[in-house]
Amino acid sequence: MIEVEGVRVDTRHWIGGERVASAATFTDISPIDGAVLGEISAGGAAEVERSVTAASEAFPAWAALPVAERSAILRRVADGIDSRREDLARVETRDNGSLLRSHRRGVMPRVAMNFRFFADHAEALEHESLEIRGHRERITYDPAGVTAIITPWNAPLMLATWRIGPALAAGNTVVLKPPEWAPLTASLLADITHEAGLPAGVFNVVQGTGPDAGAPLTRHPGIRRLSFTGSVPTAGLIAAAAAPNIVPLSFELGGKSPLLVFDDCDLDLAVDLAVEQFDNAGQVCLGAFRMLVQESIAEEFLARVTERARGLVQGDPRDEATDVSALVSRQHFERVSGFVERALADGAKAVLGGGPNTELGGLYYAPTILAGARQGSEILTEEVFGPVLTMQTFGDEDEGVRMANSTRFGLAATLVTGDPERAERVSARLNAGTVWVNCFFVRDLGAPFGGNGRSGIGREGGTYSFDFYCDIKNTVFSP
Numbered sequence: 023m024i025e026v027e028g029v030r031v032d033t034r035h036w037i038g039g040e041r042v043a044s045a046a047t048f049t050d051i052s053p054i055d056g057a058v059l060g061e062i063s064a065g066g067a068a069e070v071e072r073s074v075t076a077a078s079e080a081f082p083a084w085a086a087l088p089v090a091e092r093s094a095i096l097r098r099v100a101d102g103i104d105s106r107r108e109d110l111a112r113v114e115t116r117d118n119g120s121l122l123r124s125h126r127r128g129v130m131p132r133v134a135m136n137f138r139f140f141a142d143h144a145e146a147l148e149h150e151s152l153e154i155r156g157h158r159e160r161i162t163y164d165p166a167g168v169t170a171i172i173t174p175w176n177a178p179l180m181l182a183t184w185r186i187g188p189a190l191a192a193g194n195t196v197v198l199k200p201p202e203w204a205p206l207t208a209s210l211l212a213d214i215t216h217e218a219g220l221p222a223g224v225f226n227v228v229q230g231t232g233p234d235a236g237a238p239l240t241r242h243p244g245i246r247r248l249s250f251t252g253s254v255p256t257a258g259l260i261a262a263a264a265a266p267n268i269v270p271l272s273f274e275l276g277g278k279s280p281l282l283v284f285d286d287c288d289l290d291l292a293v294d295l296a297v298e299q300f301d302n303a304g305q306v307c308l309g310a311f312r313m314l315v316q317e318s319i320a321e322e323f324l325a326r327v328t329e330r331a332r333g334l335v336q337g338d339p340r341d342e343a344t345d346v347s348a349l350v351s352r353q354h355f356e357r358v359s360g361f362v363e364r365a366l367a368d369g370a371k372a373v374l375g376g377g378p379n380t381e382l383g384g385l386y387y388a389p390t391i392l393a394g395a396r397q398g399s400e401i402l403t404e405e406v407f408g409p410v411l412t413m414q415t416f417g418d419e420d421e422g423v424r425m426a427n428s429t430r431f432g433l434a435a436t437l438v439t440g441d442p443e444r445a446e447r448v449s450a451r452l453n454a455g456t457v458w459v460n461c462f463f464v465r466d467l468g469a470p471f472g473g474n475g476r477s478g479i480g481r482e483g484g485t486y487s488f489d490f491y492c493d494i495k496n497t498v499f500s501p
């Protein structure tokens with residue numbers, strides 16, 4: 023047990039309704055100031071085996087529970103999250119350096135909604151009925167079994183519950199492997215599910231690193247669904263590990279999304295949307311980090327974005343005034359620095375920032391805007407996952423669309439234009455799972471979410487989630 027921001031957090035796994043310790047541990051470090059938060063149990067194949075067994079044993083009873091009863095328990099989990107919102111917010115901020123004010127206002131309410139929304143949706147799921155030559159066909163969404171969920175550190179609790187909510191609502195049981203760079207709120211969630219009356223074994227948490235705890239989970243023959251949010255290289259390893267067991271996969275991966283700005287737009291709005299990309303220090307999969315701006319307004323746009331970004335307050339994420347915090351770890355900091363250094367060596371110019379924040383030191387990387395990068399260079403094609411925006415210009419609509427679609431990713435795209443016909447035309451041509459027109463980040467939980475190309479496999483949200491987490495069955499009755 024450790025104390026973080028005045029909150030007690032159990033550092034052990036949660037398996038079969040019990041706390042389980044491992045002899046091995048890993049060190050959890052806060053990116054805010056390098057403080058050691060504690061030693062966390064480091065699971066491996068044995069803990070994975072034990073948790074998949076617990077989840078398999080709990081599955082028949084949980085799956086057989088009437089959906090209204092399952093949903094009632096999940097709503098109690100949501101209530102528990104609401105009542106511990108401040109604890110969750112403070113621990114998450116300390117653990118991964120994300121802004122406390124964002125957690126208070128948006129993230130933690132959404133975490134609770136991830137349970138409430140899918141509890142409601144499961145109850146409302148239409149079990150379709152068809153008829154052919156007098157035969158009646160009944161289509162049902164049946165629980166699939168043990169679901170493995172593996173998540174990243176940039177929004178750990180939000181991303182985990184976005185998968186756990188529908189998986190449990192569908193009647194599946196879950197083994198979660200949280201990120202080793204931000205493992206703490208998953209442990210608090212285990213406490214909350216227990217207090218809400220979720221039966222033992224229905225939700226399990228195995229802490230540990232990707233290779234030691236994640237890998238054995240992905241190749242375990244006992245899992246029937248595998249939901250992964252993370253990077254493309256890891257996704258490749260996971261797909262290969264799961265392939266022999268023919269496990270359905272849902273992958274939400276990286277992005278390199280464009281902010282496509284036309285000269286007929288509301289320039290104030292376009293500038294706001296650009297500056298918003300520095301949120302969470304750019305550690306956002308959906309971030310529209312590639313600013314593509316029509317030539318006639320490019321100079322004014324860049325000057326205004328740079329001015330605004332210069333005014334962003336960088337510092338401790340627990341301070342309500344802070345806009346941009348630190349990067350999550352030394353390893354990630356070096357990765358982001360490497361991208362910018364190579365871009366500068368390759369001819370790009372730093373209009374703003376371009377290196378660490380030397381006043382703050384530590385893992386604080388200055389908000390950066392790069393212009394003049396070579397077309398096709400890695401800074402324009404690879405995901406940086408830091409506070410780094412690039413600026414490019416285009417002439418006409420065709421060129422803008424071509425540049426927007428010029429990466430192997432296809433997670434999201436943001437389009438800024440004052441012409442409704444152009445909005446229709448261009449949005450239809452953009453290669454992305456989500457296109458925002460004159461807005462960013464707004465989305466109903468019932469809408470499909472996912473990416474094209476290297477950005478993922480499948481869609482989740484509303485019924486799309488149940489399409490994935492359920493075994494859909496057609497039963498044909500004779501007349």
Ligand code: NAD
Binds near residue numbers: 275306433477478
């Ligand atoms: P990562 O791929 O390094 O790690 C993600 C998770 O996978 C961690 O829990 C890690 O321990 C685990 N893992 C690592 N190796 C594994 C293995 N061999 N087998 C099983 N599990 C393994 O990603 P990250 O650096 O933690 O997260 C950043 C990435 O996540 C970015 O690419 C970002 O775009 C992406 N992301 C995508 C979305 C989305 O919804 N599309 C949301 C957030 C983040």
